[in-house]
Amino acid sequence: MQNIVILGASGHGSVILDSIEKFGRYKVIGFLDSFKKRGAMQNGYQVLGSELDLPYLIDKFQIHGGVVAIGDNWTRKRVVERITKLVPSFNLIKVVHPSAVIGKDVRIGKGSVILPGVVINTNAIVGDFCIINTNSSLGHDGRMENYSSLASGVCTGGNFSLGEFSAVSLGVTVLENTSIGEHTVIGAGSLVLKDIGSFVMAYGSPARVVRPRLVGESYLTGGKQDKLIKVFRDEI
Numbered sequence: 001m002q003n004i005v006i007l008g009a010s011g012h013g014s015v016i017l018d019s020i021e022k023f024g025r026y027k028v029i030g031f032l033d034s035f036k037k038r039g040a041m042q043n044g045y046q047v048l049g050s051e052l053d054l055p056y057l058i059d060k061f062q063i064h065g066g067v068v069a070i071g072d073n074w075t076r077k078r079v080v081e082r083i084t085k086l087v088p089s090f091n092l093i094k095v096v097h098p099s100a101v102i103g104k105d106v107r108i109g110k111g112s113v114i115l116p117g118v119v120i121n122t123n124a125i126v127g128d129f130c131i132i133n134t135n136s137s138l139g140h141d142g143r144m145e146n147y148s149s150l151a152s153g154v155c156t157g158g159n160f161s162l163g164e165f166s167a168v169s170l171g172v173t174v175l176e177n178t179s180i181g182e183h184t185v186i187g188a189g190s191l192v193l194k195d196i197g198s199f200v201m202a203y204g205s206p207a208r209v210v211r212p213r214l215v216g217e218s219y220l221t222g223g224k225q226d227k228l229i230k231v232f233r234d235e236i
Contacts, residue, residue, distance in 0.1 A: 008068065
């Protein structure tokens with residue numbers, strides 16, 4: 001079994017850990033996290049340090065690769081960029097929970113995470129570093145571009161298209177033959193009946209655009225998530 005680490009010791013990281021353990025292909029050595037003390041425990045595994053410790057840890061534990069457990073799409077991209085700059089050859093793996101139902105001729109990109117109860121129907125394409133969360137579905141011939149995400153309980157019809165860095169929140173239903181642009185967020189519980197453009201926030205039943213949205217603007221709640229976003233904004 002190949003040794004890996006999980007980058008992000010959060011609730012999302014714990015769900016990914018469960019998926020990896022149940023899949024049985026990789027052995028998790030521990031977590032990396034910039035906001036938790038080295039030696040802290042998460043679900044029985046140690047926080048080994050931050051991503052800056054990765055070169056040392058790779059040699060010490062013979063680490064094959066890892067997965068980025070960051071829920072926010074833009075922040076996940078920034079973490080991936082930091083890791084690949086630090087260790088260009090680092091293998092960022094995809095994770096698929098064994099309860100997920102994956103249809104014929106589905107393609108799933110590197111670094112993407114498919115969680116429990118997900119259904120991905122025939123001919124769908126999931127890009128790199130995407131998240132499809134618990135009990136969500138991607139309809140036949142659907143397409144998710146890189147760094148996009150479906151939250152738990154999302155239902156999408158066939159021929160759905162989701163742009164880069166866009167997020168569909170909890171419990172949203174999306175009609176077939178519908179597209180959502182890039183850097184857009186659909187609010188929880190919405191019903192999407194027609195195309196939604198790029199760089200906007202939309203919600204409601206039916207969903208309507210309520211305001212523009214900036215690149216990298218936070219849409220998830222949680223203290224550590226907000227801290228991560230602030231760190232990466234300060235670096236720009």
